[in-house]
Amino acid sequence: MRGSCSLDCIGSAYLISEGSSNSPEEEPTSIETQDATNSEISNRKRRGKAKALDKGKVIEPIEVEFNDRSQPYGKHAARFATFLGVTARELVPLTVPSWTGKALSDEFKTEIWKHITTYYIVDERHKKVIFQRMSKLWRDHRSLTLKEVMKQAELVGLQTAAAMCKPDNIHSMDEWLSFIKSRMTPAFMEKCEKFKRMRERKTLLHRTSRKSFACIEDELKQKSDKPDSITRCDVWLHAYEAKKKDLSEDVEDPEVVKQVKQNMAEQVTSQTRSVNDDAVSKVLGPDRRGRVRGYGFGALPSKVDGQTFVGNKVTMLENALSATSRELQGLKMMVKYLLARSDEGEKKNETSSSAQHSATESAESKKINATVRSSNNDRAESKKRKLKDGRVGGSEQETSKQSKQKTHASIQSTVKEKEGGSEVMFVPSMKKLHLLSWLDKDEKIVATADLHSEDPNEKVHSVPLGPGCWKVWVREVSHDIALFRPTQEFCTLAAAKGSTVAWPINFIKLL
Numbered sequence: 001m002r003g004s005c006s007l008d009c010i011g012s013a014y015l016i017s018e019g020s021s022n023s024p025e026e027e028p029t030s031i032e033t034q035d036a037t038n039s040e041i042s043n044r045k046r047r048g049k050a051k052a053l054d055k056g057k058v059i060e061p062i063e064v065e066f067n068d069r070s071q072p073y074g075k076h077a078a079r080f081a082t083f084l085g086v087t088a089r090e091l092v093p094l095t096v097p098s099w100t101g102k103a104l105s106d107e108f109k110t111e112i113w114k115h116i117t118t119y120y121i122v123d124e125r126h127k128k129v130i131f132q133r134m135s136k137l138w139r140d141h142r143s144l145t146l147k148e149v150m151k152q153a154e155l156v157g158l159q160t161a162a163a164m165c166k167p168d169n170i171h172s173m174d175e176w177l178s179f180i181k182s183r184m185t186p187a188f189m190e191k192c193e194k195f196k197r198m199r200e201r202k203t204l205l206h207r208t209s210r211k212s213f214a215c216i217e218d219e220l221k222q223k224s225d226k227p228d229s230i231t232r233c234d235v236w237l238h239a240y241e242a243k244k245k246d247l248s249e250d251v252e253d254p255e256v257v258k259q260v261k262q263n264m265a266e267q268v269t270s271q272t273r274s275v276n277d278d279a280v281s282k283v284l285g286p287d288r289r290g291r292v293r294g295y296g297f298g299a300l301p302s303k304v305d306g307q308t309f310v311g312n313k314v315t316m317l318e319n320a321l322s323a324t325s326r327e328l329q330g331l332k333m334m335v336k337y338l339l340a341r342s343d344e345g346e347k348k349n350e351t352s353s354s355a356q357h358s359a360t361e362s363a364e365s366k367k368i369n370a371t372v373r374s375s376n377n378d379r380a381e382s383k384k385r386k387l388k389d390g391r392v393g394g395s396e397q398e399t400s401k402q403s404k405q406k407t408h409a410s411i412q413s414t415v416k417e418k419e420g421g422s423e424v425m426f427v428p429s430m431k432k433l434h435l436l437s438w439l440d441k442d443e444k445i446v447a448t449a450d451l452h453s454e455d456p457n458e459k460v461h462s463v464p465l466g467p468g469c470w471k472v473w474v475r476e477v478s479h480d481i482a483l484f485r486p487t488q489e490f491c492t493l494a495a496a497k498g499s500t501v502a503w504p505i506n507f508i509k510l511l
Helices: 031-040 077-091 106-119 124-157 156-167 173-182 184-201 213-223 233-238 254-268 278-284 301-389 392-414
Strands: 017-018 050-051 417-419 422-424 432-436 445-453 467-479 500-504 508-510
Touching: 077 106, 077 124, 077 213, 124 156, 156 173, 213 233, 213 278, 233 254, 233 278, 254 278, 432 467
Parallel strands: none
Antiparallel strands: 017 050, 417 422, 432 445, 432 508, 445 467, 467 500
């Protein structure tokens, strides 16, 4: 029955070989037929059809690489394409109307897919595109077979030509003849002439042999320093430009290829890189419906545009991430530099502060001792005078009391003051200071202040002052900058005006 498909042939294993068709050749019916056939054969040696050999031999499955458009690429891509063509030709009879609809049952397609996955490792998501590719190869084989039948029919007649070209998977000769006659009707011949004229207009042929566009794209990306910059214009030019057999050969590109190259040179690099406005589209016009030039079978305009949009978005995000990383690296270097300067200043000031603090304490101790000695001397002299004059009673006690009060006031005004439960050095007349910017290398004055304390144990807003800093009272602010040690109340110098802050000694200038 026409259109029926058997599952018997699918169980056998097929290995691909190069050579003539595996269909048995029919013996010519006469010497005249043999001579006529030989006269039509070209003297040039042809590759011939791929054929399946060694049925039943078990082999290891081969893994095939696929791109985002479900197109095979890599070293096994050409062999896989040949395998698909042989599978379609050997397993699906030419008398089947088409691969769509109910002509091929789901069970039959499942067995074909099982046969493919037995010899090649292919993901299920590529099944649709693979079947579409097999359908295209099957239709091409059917057209070539019918063309050969028509050619031989002019020499030996339709009956003999049909017998010579009948495939093995068609068991009924009547079914085969009926199919051939259905392709010889005036309506079908008119359709053939229409497509023949369309093919005649295609004068530009690619120069890649059996290498697919997907393989070309993969090779260009591997050779490029920026794989994402490879566009379909680059792939198209590589496929259609003239190839040199040696360096000394002078070749010239077709006119269309020259125009595309010129347009690419004049075109400003676009962020969208859409296939609708690139150099190939501007020279050759819009792509045919459902096709994209330069990407090969399986590339759909909607899928390519979607991938282009996603690729542009990823590129934009990568650029933004790179810029952010550079800024972050700069901030890290700045913080590292400031911390190094701060640590260096604290180490230097710790020594100077300790020496200065010791010198201050020594000077104050000497001053206190001198005051005490002076007071004692005064009391001794007064006592001597009183004894000499014979007046020691109440006047001596009063003089001694006044002297003690004077000494205590002098020591108290010089030595210490209670603040927050801790003793701090107090200077009656505060020293005037200029606060310098701790963020700049130059001596930039940012504020005027009074020295409040140099004691490392002094607290500034409940936080110990520590070594390397002085406690200062901010009077006037000329340039607002960040505080060296921010507090819960203040973060900037202007906000701390009229209050005390900690400021590094290296950035303080005495007036």
